[in-house]
Amino acid sequence: MAARRRTETMEENRAKLLAAGRRAFAKMGYAAASMDELTAEVGLTRGALYHNFGDKRGLLAAVVNEIDAEMAARAQQVAARSPDAWEGLLAEGVAYIGMALDPEVQRIVLRDGPAVLGDPSQWPSQNNCLQATKRTVERLIEEGVMKPLDIEASARLLNAAALNAALWIAASEDAEHVLPKAVETFRALATGLLAKPR
Secondary structure: OHHHHHHHHHHHHHHHHHHHHHHHHHHHOOOOOOHHHHHHHOOOOHHHHHHHHOOHHHHHHHHHHHHHHHHHHHHHHHHHOOOOHHHHHHHHHHHHHHHHHOHHHHHHHHHHHHHHHOOHHHOHHHHHHHHHHHHHHHHHHHOOOEOOOOHHHHHHHHHHHHHHHHHHHHHOOOHHHHHHHHHHHHHHHHHOOEOOOO
């Protein structure tokens, strides 16, 4: 019983720190976020932060992973409403690009994330997205919808196009103006993979 309670407490502490980190990084950005203030806000010590995440960078990685997973889930929900797998693939990419307008996504995932954690294409959450895209691409090639190109190359380039469009929007001074251009071009690039024009 005591071991179970201890595990529950550790999980609660981790969740509190993750939520506090997310709020702090969204509000102040990674560089300005104070770990002392963050831990005090949730009634924990820096030791709890280090125990759960290693350091501030580890906390950011966990926050990015959480948000990126939420983004992927939202994009997949959009894709699921599409009339077919091809339109779903496009809709998922467009949805991901559009999330670059969200201030939390912009600051944490698309600005601070790459600056602190490095190349987003190497993040575990991006690898999960890649695997999902590969499965869709494989199915579309088998069905003759897409050209019989290398599955991994096709999936990586589709994901890279969506990610880089989102990074461009996040870095832009006029994101609302950039978004439609990015979406239109993403769709045009993707249609080059079709076996036959639609």
